Amino acid sequence: MALAVPRKFEEIEPQEPIAAQLFQRLRTRIIQLDFKPGQALSETEVARRYAVSRQPVREAFIKLAAAGLVEVRPQRGTFVKKIEVEAVMDARFVREAIEAEVVRAAVTSVDAAAIVGLRAQIAHQRAIPEGDHAGFLAADESFHRTLAEIAGKAYAWRVVEEVKAQMDRVRYLSFGGATSTTVLIDQHERVVDALEARDRKLAEAAIRLHLREILKSLPQIAAAHPDLFDAQP
Template sequence: MSKYPDQQYQLNNHLPVNQQIYQQLRREIVECMIMPGTALSEKEISARFAVSRQPVRETFIKLAENGLVQILPQRGTFVKKISIKRVNDGRFIRDAIERSIVLKAVELVTPAQMLLLEHNLKRQTLAVQNNLLSEFLAFDDQFHQLLADIADCPLAWETIENIKATMDRVRYMSLSKVSPPSCLLQQHHDIYSAICEGDAVAAERAIGEHLNEIIYTVSSIGEENSEWFEI
């Protein structure tokens, strides 16, 4: 049996090859389709994506920078176990950034942008109703990216994306039990309502409560899946 979800992946012409490989492997690691501790083979992944080894090496380097894999010279590349310290550090940084984002969003949001947020929440709702966890996480990310766009600071979202990979692993693992999507969806509605009402205090409080959710989930998830976490 293959240690990867499938043997082949069809690349497209819309993004550079290394970005497509990175996005696919990142998703598979975050969603635990590729398990912590798994050795990643340049040769096998090159064959799976039908590419040379160079874009695969570039992908491994980016995954390592985001804390998802460890590259050991002369030994190979391995999916890292989840670091609770890195999860907590990422949450701390993200909390500081996103509080500033929502405060700015309250000032700058336009009616058209409110409609984009509303449309996103409807798509989140459909994903929740149909128990589509991957789709819900994608719309969740899109919601937070829209907030950064409204605040006119897309670099803020780029920064968040670079630090949240380890957080995403815990977030995905918690969706079925500890932090169900319906709870997260309600928190998104609270953020949306506060921005709609122009209430900066409520918006900052709502985003803080939303991002603090991971503090309550990481210990429970760690106890249930101790073999996937660093000691």
């Protein structure tokens, strides 16, 4: 099955590990629904599109399977996994537990320069054109990564990145419909306000509220896109 995607395939940097680059590029395409749940992925076709050998493609597929984004069906091939509500809920639970501790730690380490930087990120988020879902998702990730860096917990963010792929697919579907980006940005601002006030309880409450937003949109999204979700037992 040929890969039908609307965007040009990005070039691979030969100086960087190829499998890692392929994993990130394919992960992004799956999250942004360039590769839709249930779609077949061919090692040969991906290798041809990116002008690489099949070995790094195979390695990238293994990492994508570990992230819960693809599945290998014996004698049939590799397919993009449908979104599993339980996996989304598990990822959200883990992410909230980690990021609640991140902001609690950030309260003691944040300084004036960091607050200025966070507010600049929020201003950038507000300037992103409506409909630029990929742009907003990237800005949102930068904001949360920065919180971890301020707290001195960069590894915590790497753990979050490992577990949140299924959650990201739902978040991407929610933009422009089930979830208002204005609401999300306002929630970011309340987190920064709490950090600036050095109010640990308020900061934790703000990030927990923010990360529970998906609980409101998930049922609506699953009902609107049943073909993208794994049928519940």
